[in-house]
Amino acid sequence: MDKQILGVFGATGCNNFGDYGIWINDIRTFYNLNPNIKIKLFSYNIETTLFYIEKNLSDIAGELEIEVVDDITNLSKDKSFWENIWNETYSGKVSSLDSNFMKNLNSCDKIIFVGGGYLNNNWKYRNLIFMSIINCCKVLNKPVYFLANTIGPLDDEYRYKISRSLKFVKSIMIRDNSIFSEKVLLSMGYENIVKGPDDFMFVSKNNNTQIYSNNSNYVVIELMLWIRKAKKGVLYTINEIAKFSNYIIEHENKNIVLINFYKGDFDTDRFLNILYSSISNKDKVVIEKDISNIYRINDLYQKCDFSLSLRYHPLLIALGNKKPCLGIITDKDGYYYSKFGGAISNLDLDIDKYTMHIDDLTYETLLSKYNVINEDFKINESKYNQLYNVRINYIKEILK
Secondary structure: OOOEEEEEEOOOOOOEHHHHHHHHHHHHHHHHHOOOEEEEEEEOOHHHHHHHHHHHHHHHOOOOEEEEEEOOHHHOOOHHHHHHHHHHHHOOOOOOOOHHHHHHHHOOOEEEEOOEEEEOHHHOOHHHHHHHHHHHHHHHOOOEEEEEEEEOOOOHHHHHHHHHHHOOOOEEEEOOOOOOHHHHHHHOOOOOEEEOOOOOOOOOOOOOOOOOOOOOOEEEEEOOHHHHHOOOOHHHHHHHHHHHHHHHHHHHOOEEEEEOOEOOOHHHHHHHHHHHHHOOOHHHEEEEOOOOOHHHHHHHHHOOOEEEEOOHHHHHHHHHOOOOEEEEEOOOOOHHHHHHHHHHHOOOOOHHHHEEEHHHOOHHHHHHHHHHHHHHOOOOHHHHHHHHHHHHHHHHHHHO
């Protein structure tokens, strides 16, 4: 029996832990559920993608064939170019696209866009790339599925073309419950919606687990570039987080683990160093620099006492490991609120309790949130298991 070939698209090729963690976790999940598959992974940076495959999927390399091929992202960074490509592909013409890309796409039995947040204003002209790929799949008669995504916010600039192309997608799983994506999709006339968890909430069973060694209790603090959006300034905000860290060390006798979820984001590395320098007892602080293996980082969160983060995926991984957490929202257009809020409300937890806006961040508000969250934190096991089953059953249907 020939193996089914799955064409996989997503944020492949970047060094954002949440992005490569998603497609790594999804590929392993596909294999665990159906070993009789081949993966054709479309990427805009093949070298980087192969690096993370080696770091995370080497234990199944002899059993699962993963071919990494070029996608079409690097063809141009010009918006008008992609508007023309969208118009051509929507009308059924694909001659302007690279013939190798079309050949690889045509060799796939099904196309899967892994989880993430691909259709929103932040992606700008790249929204047209994703939609052009979907148009090509329609031309080639390839079924397209979306795993857990956040859709929106979307301005009218891209909404029309996205709404036209999405009608070629068989189903879309959204990860933010009823907060945001469902309304956006329904407003564009798309109704084949499945509500589920983020692709990275449940890390698949594997033989590549790497242990995070830390013999003490600790709190994980993640920073990212958007800390610069704080109205009171970066240094003020870091100083308040340092005061909070000092409290954790002095009053609870716990360590602090500092982490940056984006390899190569040197500005955030600098912010972490400033935070480290501002903490009194540096013997109780570690800056975690190796984020290449998702199972080791998952183990880090599995063993932590609390997670404080500006990015979404540290909070998501903490919740997946049933750990208390606080997400700091850094934007005001609803995107991060929907991401944080979706993960939190999916577990029937109170969004306002587990999030705060960066402009409200002080030592006092951090400590208050920390105490309130820890006072009665508990995961609803029934809801937790339900979310897991929704994800697995959805993927099983796709792999049939």
